[in-house]
Amino acid sequence: xxxASLLLFLCFTYICQAQEQTENKFQITDKGRVIFTDTIQxxxxxxxxxxxxxxxxxxxxxxNKKIIINAQDTVxxxxxxxxxxxxxxxxxxxxIYAVICKYNLILQYKDNQCIALIRNMYYIDLENFRSxxxxxxxxxxxGEIVLVExxxxxxxxxxxxxxxxxxxxxxVDEVFLSLKKALE
Numbered sequence: 646x647x648x649a650s651l652l653l654f655l656c657f658t659y660i661c662q663a664q665e666q667t668e669n670k671f672q673i674t675d676k677g678r679v680i681f682t683d684t685i686q687x688x689x690x691x692x693x694x695x696x697x698x699x700x701x702x703x704x705x706x707x708x709n710k711k712i713i714i715n716a717q718d719t720v721x722x723x724x725x726x727x728x729x730x731x732x733x734x735x736x737x738x739x740x741i742y743a744v745i746c747k748y749n750l751i752l753q754y755k756d757n758q759c760i761a762l763i764r765n766m767y768y769i770d771l772e773n774f775r776s777x778x779x780x781x782x783x784x785x786x787x788g789e790i791v792l793v794e795x796x797x798x799x800x801x802x803x804x805x806x807x808x809x810x811x812x813x814x815x816x817v818d819e820v821f822l823s824l825k826k827a828l829e
Contacts, residue, residue, distance in 0.1 A: 671792060673793060679789055680762060681763040681764075682761065685828050686757065686758050687758060687829070689828060694722075699724075705823040710731070715749070723751070724751070727750075730747075730816060732745070732746050735802055742799070744771060744809060746816070747767045747769060748764065766787075766792070770786075791806050791813075792809075
Protein backbone atom coordinates (compact mmCIF):
# COMPACT_ATOMS: atom_id res chain seq x y z
CA UNK A 646 0.00 0.00 0.00
CA UNK A 647 2.84 2.41 0.85
CA UNK A 648 4.60 1.52 -2.41
CA ALA A 649 1.47 2.28 -4.43
CA SER A 650 1.00 5.60 -2.62
CA LEU A 651 4.60 6.52 -3.30
CA LEU A 652 4.23 5.66 -7.00
CA LEU A 653 1.06 7.75 -7.18
CA PHE A 654 2.83 10.69 -5.56
CA LEU A 655 5.82 10.37 -7.90
CA CYS A 656 3.55 10.10 -10.94
CA PHE A 657 1.77 13.35 -10.18
CA THR A 658 5.00 15.08 -9.10
CA TYR A 659 6.53 14.37 -12.50
CA ILE A 660 3.44 15.62 -14.30
CA CYS A 661 3.29 18.80 -12.24
CA GLN A 662 7.00 19.46 -12.70
CA ALA A 663 6.80 19.21 -16.49
CA GLN A 664 7.31 22.82 -17.41
CA GLU A 665 9.02 22.92 -20.77
CA GLN A 666 7.09 21.62 -23.79
CA THR A 667 9.36 20.96 -26.74
CA GLU A 668 8.46 20.66 -30.41
CA ASN A 669 8.45 16.93 -29.73
CA LYS A 670 5.66 15.13 -27.92
CA PHE A 671 7.62 14.69 -24.74
CA GLN A 672 7.97 17.09 -21.86
CA ILE A 673 11.06 17.97 -19.89
CA THR A 674 10.66 18.31 -16.13
CA ASP A 675 12.45 21.03 -14.20
CA LYS A 676 14.93 18.31 -13.20
CA GLY A 677 15.74 17.72 -16.88
CA ARG A 678 14.00 14.35 -17.15
CA VAL A 679 11.96 13.33 -20.20
CA ILE A 680 8.36 12.22 -19.70
CA PHE A 681 5.43 11.44 -21.99
CA THR A 682 1.90 11.94 -20.66
CA ASP A 683 -1.65 11.54 -21.87
CA THR A 684 -5.06 11.73 -20.20
CA ILE A 685 -7.70 9.40 -21.57
CA GLN A 686 -11.38 10.06 -20.88
CA UNK A 687 -13.62 7.03 -20.53
CA UNK A 688 -17.26 6.29 -19.84
CA UNK A 689 -16.27 3.08 -18.04
CA UNK A 690 -16.50 2.60 -14.30
CA UNK A 691 -13.39 2.31 -12.14
CA UNK A 692 -13.81 -1.48 -12.03
CA UNK A 693 -14.25 -1.71 -15.81
CA UNK A 694 -11.19 0.49 -16.39
CA UNK A 695 -9.09 -1.79 -14.16
CA UNK A 696 -10.35 -4.84 -16.02
CA UNK A 697 -9.67 -3.32 -19.44
CA UNK A 698 -6.13 -2.33 -18.45
CA UNK A 699 -5.22 -5.77 -17.13
CA UNK A 700 -7.09 -7.82 -19.74
CA UNK A 701 -7.19 -5.86 -22.98
CA UNK A 702 -4.59 -3.09 -22.96
CA UNK A 703 -1.62 -5.09 -21.69
CA UNK A 704 -2.35 -7.86 -24.22
CA UNK A 705 -2.45 -5.31 -27.07
CA UNK A 706 0.94 -3.77 -26.28
CA UNK A 707 2.80 -7.00 -25.49
CA UNK A 708 4.16 -7.65 -29.02
CA ASN A 709 7.89 -6.84 -29.25
CA LYS A 710 7.91 -5.98 -25.54
CA LYS A 711 8.68 -7.55 -22.23
CA ILE A 712 6.50 -6.20 -19.45
CA ILE A 713 7.25 -6.55 -15.75
CA ILE A 714 4.48 -5.67 -13.32
CA ASN A 715 5.72 -3.36 -10.56
CA ALA A 716 2.32 -2.65 -9.00
CA GLN A 717 -1.35 -3.30 -9.69
CA ASP A 718 -3.44 -1.61 -7.04
CA THR A 719 -7.10 -1.65 -8.07
CA VAL A 720 -8.18 0.02 -4.82
CA UNK A 721 -6.13 3.16 -5.47
CA UNK A 722 -6.36 2.80 -9.25
CA UNK A 723 -2.63 2.62 -9.87
CA UNK A 724 -0.75 0.31 -12.23
CA UNK A 725 2.99 0.45 -12.78
CA UNK A 726 4.96 -1.54 -15.34
CA UNK A 727 8.56 -1.70 -16.47
CA UNK A 728 8.70 -2.18 -20.23
CA UNK A 729 11.52 -3.41 -22.45
CA UNK A 730 10.57 -2.45 -25.99
CA UNK A 731 12.34 -3.47 -29.20
CA UNK A 732 12.68 -0.54 -31.63
CA UNK A 733 13.82 -1.44 -35.13
CA UNK A 734 15.46 1.63 -36.65
CA UNK A 735 16.91 0.48 -39.92
CA UNK A 736 16.79 -2.73 -41.92
CA UNK A 737 19.30 -3.42 -44.67
CA UNK A 738 20.00 -6.49 -46.74
CA UNK A 739 22.65 -7.82 -44.37
CA UNK A 740 21.94 -5.96 -41.13
CA ILE A 741 19.24 -4.71 -38.83
CA TYR A 742 19.92 -1.84 -36.50
CA ALA A 743 17.73 -1.76 -33.41
CA VAL A 744 17.75 -0.62 -29.81
CA ILE A 745 15.97 -1.70 -26.68
CA CYS A 746 13.96 1.08 -25.08
CA LYS A 747 13.48 0.57 -21.34
CA TYR A 748 10.89 2.69 -19.52
CA ASN A 749 8.30 2.83 -16.77
CA LEU A 750 4.63 2.99 -17.73
CA ILE A 751 2.40 4.28 -14.94
CA LEU A 752 -1.38 4.34 -15.21
CA GLN A 753 -3.54 6.15 -12.64
CA TYR A 754 -7.29 6.02 -13.09
CA LYS A 755 -10.22 7.66 -11.32
CA ASP A 756 -13.40 9.55 -12.13
CA ASN A 757 -13.79 8.18 -15.67
CA GLN A 758 -10.29 9.04 -16.78
CA CYS A 759 -6.88 7.45 -16.90
CA ILE A 760 -3.61 9.36 -16.73
CA ALA A 761 -0.76 7.60 -18.51
CA LEU A 762 2.86 8.48 -17.78
CA ILE A 763 6.00 7.13 -19.41
CA ARG A 764 9.21 8.01 -17.60
CA ASN A 765 12.71 6.78 -16.72
CA MET A 766 13.50 6.09 -20.36
CA TYR A 767 16.79 4.40 -21.26
CA TYR A 768 18.15 3.00 -24.50
CA ILE A 769 20.34 -0.05 -24.88
CA ASP A 770 22.12 -1.01 -28.08
CA LEU A 771 20.73 -4.39 -29.11
CA GLU A 772 24.18 -6.00 -29.36
CA ASN A 773 25.11 -4.78 -25.89
CA PHE A 774 21.79 -6.04 -24.53
CA ARG A 775 22.39 -9.51 -25.98
CA SER A 776 25.98 -9.60 -24.75
CA UNK A 777 26.96 -11.67 -21.74
CA UNK A 778 28.86 -8.61 -20.52
CA UNK A 779 25.74 -6.40 -20.44
CA UNK A 780 25.81 -3.99 -17.53
CA UNK A 781 22.91 -1.60 -16.85
CA UNK A 782 25.27 0.92 -15.25
CA UNK A 783 27.51 1.00 -18.31
CA UNK A 784 25.21 0.16 -21.24
CA UNK A 785 21.97 2.01 -20.41
CA UNK A 786 21.90 5.36 -22.23
CA UNK A 787 19.59 7.91 -20.57
CA GLY A 788 16.70 9.09 -22.73
CA GLU A 789 17.74 12.70 -22.22
CA ILE A 790 21.04 12.12 -24.03
CA VAL A 791 19.22 10.66 -27.04
CA LEU A 792 15.98 12.68 -27.14
CA VAL A 793 17.03 16.11 -25.88
CA GLU A 794 20.77 16.46 -26.32
CA UNK A 795 20.88 14.39 -29.55
CA UNK A 796 24.28 13.02 -28.54
CA UNK A 797 23.78 9.34 -29.37
CA UNK A 798 25.87 8.34 -32.35
CA UNK A 799 26.82 5.05 -33.95
CA UNK A 800 29.19 4.14 -36.75
CA UNK A 801 26.51 2.17 -38.57
CA UNK A 802 23.73 4.73 -38.87
CA UNK A 803 23.53 8.39 -39.73
CA UNK A 804 21.40 10.61 -37.45
CA UNK A 805 20.91 7.87 -34.85
CA UNK A 806 19.43 10.18 -32.19
CA UNK A 807 16.89 11.63 -34.63
CA UNK A 808 15.82 8.18 -35.79
CA UNK A 809 15.49 6.90 -32.25
CA UNK A 810 13.49 10.00 -31.29
CA UNK A 811 11.11 9.49 -34.20
CA UNK A 812 10.67 5.76 -33.51
CA UNK A 813 10.18 6.43 -29.79
CA UNK A 814 7.46 8.99 -30.45
CA UNK A 815 5.73 6.58 -32.84
CA UNK A 816 5.84 3.81 -30.22
CA VAL A 817 4.57 6.06 -27.42
CA ASP A 818 1.70 7.12 -29.70
CA GLU A 819 0.91 3.43 -30.30
CA VAL A 820 0.87 2.72 -26.55
CA PHE A 821 -1.42 5.69 -25.81
CA LEU A 822 -3.71 4.83 -28.75
CA SER A 823 -3.99 1.23 -27.53
CA LEU A 824 -4.94 2.51 -24.09
CA LYS A 825 -7.59 4.81 -25.59
CA LYS A 826 -9.07 1.92 -27.59
CA ALA A 827 -9.13 -0.32 -24.54
CA LEU A 828 -10.97 2.30 -22.51
CA GLU A 829 -13.61 3.26 -25.12
